[in-house]
Amino acid sequence: MGLFGFGKDDDVKEMEKDISVTGSALERAKKGDEGGMAGAATRLMERLLDTGIDGRGPLDSAHKIATDALAKRRTTDEAVDEIVKDHTMMAATGGFLTSLGGFITMPVAMPANIVEFYLLATRMVASIAKTRGYDIDKPEIRSAILLTLVGADADDLLKKAGVVATGRLSNLAAQRLPGPILMVVNKAVAFRLLASAGRNTLARFGKGLPVAGGFVGAGLDTYLIRKIADSARREFPPVTDGTVR
Incomplete structure (x- = not known):
């Protein structure tokens, strides 16, 4: 099992191996x-x-997270706030536990933390989009969700894929891009995340001290997931016409 009870099936283990x-x-x-x-x-x-x-195994889908948040809160904004709060707490916990041992545990802990951080971040963004009225089963919206993970790099990745970016990432749904183009965009995001994983590792273990490294890891993951949450709020504004985009 992962830090948050995520099922460590063969697929997730393989993903951790990739990042390691x-x-x-x-x-x-x-x-x-x-x-x-x-x-x-x-x-x-x-x-x-x-x-x-x-979602898979014990990891709830973004559909369920959004539905549960809306059922407990009176407004969409309150539901989004709860989604962000819950995922920030989980990210901080994961960052603390996997960084607790400093350099001693880094080879084992870091791949697991990177996998689970990005899974959390993806689910958080998708849940925000769903809460605000977007159809997260649409390929274009799913690509927009992944692009949100890379923040300011999204426009650059879209340009390199030959896509003209117009306004918010959620506007990709209106462009009806071909499947092969979306595949290129999605892979470009994955490449960028893999590259940034190394930089984040250096920042997390700059001092390499046990215990103190846990607080550095928690702080870094909190900062990163809040940045992604802010991007998600901007890129997926509430749908106002009553239709699901």
């Missing part, structure tokens, strides 16, 4: 051998979409 060798994969990519990195990015993309949005 990201450094060597990046080096191979620089030398022209992109096979390993491409495979890791593909698996990461698939897990974020399938597990992060649709």
